[in-house]
Amino acid sequence: MPTVPPSTRPAWWPHFNSTLRSTAVTARLGLVLGIAIGACFLTGLLSYFQYQAWEWLPPPASPVWGYRVTQGVHVATGMAAIPLVLVKLWSVYPNNFRWPPFRSVKRVVERITLALLVSATLVQLFTGFFNVLNWYPFRWDFVSVHYRLAYIVVGSLLLHVAVKLPDIVYGLQTKVAEGDVLTEIPWNENPESHSIAGPLPPPVTPGLSRRGVLTAAGAGIGVVVVTSVGQTLTPLEPIGLLAVREPSKGPQGVPVNRTAEEANVIGAASAPDWTLTIMGPKPYALSLAEIEEMAVHGARFPISCVEGWSANADWRGLRLLEIVERAGGTADSQIRVRSLEAAGFFNKTVIFGPQLSHALLATHLNGERLSVDHGYPLRLIAPNRAGAFNTKWLATIEFIS
Numbered sequence: 479m480p481t482v483p484p485s486t487r488p489a490w491w492p493h494f495n496s497t498l499r500s501t502a503v504t505a506r507l508g509l510v511l512g513i514a515i516g517a518c519f520l521t522g523l524l525s526y527f528q529y530q531a532w533e534w535l536p537p538p539a540s541p542v543w544g545y546r547v548t549q550g551v552h553v554a555t556g557m558a559a560i561p562l563v564l565v566k567l568w569s570v571y572p573n574n575f576r577w578p579p580f581r582s583v584k585r586v587v588e589r590i591t592l593a594l595l596v597s598a599t600l601v602q603l604f605t606g607f608f609n610v611l612n613w614y615p616f617r618w619d620f621v622s623v624h625y626r627l628a629y630i631v632v633g634s635l636l637l638h639v640a641v642k643l644p645d646i647v648y649g650l651q652t653k654v655a656e657g658d659v660l661t662e663i664p665w666n667e668n669p670e671s672h673s674i675a676g677p678l679p680p681p682v683t684p685g686l687s688r689r690g691v692l693t694a695a696g697a698g699i700g701v702v703v704v705t706s707v708g709q710t711l712t713p714l715e716p717i718g719l720l721a722v723r724e725p726s727k728g729p730q731g732v733p734v735n736r737t738a739e740e741a742n743v744i745g746a747a748s749a750p751d752w753t754l755t756i757m758g759p760k761p762y763a764l765s766l767a768e769i770e771e772m773a774v775h776g777a778r779f780p781i782s783c784v785e786g787w788s789a790n791a792d793w794r795g796l797r798l799l800e801i802v803e804r805a806g807g808t809a810d811s812q813i814r815v816r817s818l819e820a821a822g823f824f825n826k827t828v829i830f831g832p833q834l835s836h837a838l839l840a841t842h843l844n845g846e847r848l849s850v851d852h853g854y855p856l857r858l859i860a861p862n863r864a865g866a867f868n869t870k871w872l873a874t875i876e877f878i879s
């Protein structure tokens with residue numbers, strides 16, 4: 479047993495004596511958290527690509543359910559990461575009370591980078607969750623902050639993993655029930671070294687073991703995931719306690735995020751003289767009656783929301799490509815469709831490449847004429863595309879190129 483120098487710690491200094499925390503526990507929680515954050519980051523990049531698609535890499539149209547899966551995974555891993563990060567922070571917070579507090583410049587620098595990692599992660603996960611709830615209590619532009627902050631989280635996480643690599647290797651190689659105690663207990667005054675760990679004292683909370691902590695954390699995270707993915711995995715809809723939307727509920731069996739009233743388009747959308755104006759090389763306009771007559775093409779595409787819910791639906795309408803070709807365009811054209819909605823980021827969208835070739839201008843949803851909340855008289859619907867970019871209440875089609 480190594481000799482431990484006498485402690486200089488004042489008696490009033492916080493003292494932690496739980497034996498439940500250890501590097502083995504933290505490393506395992508960290509591993510799962512790293513996988514969740516990695517999956518959340520990658521699927522988030524795919525979602526951001528829907529906002530800023532590169533001209534040289536048009537978003538694919540297949541599989542039609544692609545965005546449904548990637549955004550479902552993004553929201554589920556983000557939600558799972560919230561309890562996970564809280565348990566992980568619980569497992570290490572006594573480290574902030576090690577004595578002496580400022581033992582080296584290296585440690586102070588590490589504290590600062592950790593403060594960045596922890597605060598960026600908490601802001602990212604909680605604001606993401608607020609977004610899932612469709613609640614924006616902050617004034618900043620959610621999408622650009624969420625995108626930029628993701629790089630700060632992942633950058634500081636990679637730095638954290640690099641700094642803690644010896645601890646991670648040690649922790650993962652150690653059995654959960656064994657190994658060092660992470661807390662300031664009298665016989666382990668220098669927890670920066672794992673080698674001086676002594677035998678474990680009796681548990682402070684009888685009955686709860688380290689394995690029990692991991693099992694409880696796993697079960698809690700499992701419950702969060704299973705009760706939230708019902709908003710996209712329809713068989714789990716009945717137990718979707720944390721699911722914000724039920725995929726089969728809403729007008730015509732499909733949820734609605736933004737109603738016609740919220741978009742202030744009810745009058746313009748129900749006007750009998752509504753026309754669709756196509757402003758291409760050979761411009762023309764289509765009346766409501768002409769549109770109804772041409773609406774003979776059907777497709778089954780899911781509608782998948784950035785907030786994580788999705789629902790499969792049967793659509794009927796006109797092929798966008800045919801409308802574009804009649805105006806002098808081709809499958810290589812880049813098109814902007816505009817809504818009757820006067821303002822807002824989502825009152826227009828750009829579509830090109832395979833999604834343009836497979837898109838419908840829909841008049842019908844699930845066998846009925848579109849309800850006004852689903853975009854009457856005409857809306858865009860394309861495969862593998864975020865719901866917000868399937869613009870409703872169409873007014874014009876313009877050519878960008």
Ligand code: HEM
Nearest residue numbers: 501504505508509511512570573595596599642645646649
């Ligand atoms: C956003 C994600 C994460 C956050 C917010 C976070 C936070 C923290 C914090 C605050 C500490 C305490 C450091 C100290 O006081 O010295 C820590 C330690 C640690 N973390 Fe993380 N961490 C994250 C991800 C990870 C990942 C992905 C891994 C593993 C792959 C990991 C493994 C560890 C290990 C092994 C320790 C050291 C435990 C010890 O001192 O024995 N962490 N983490």
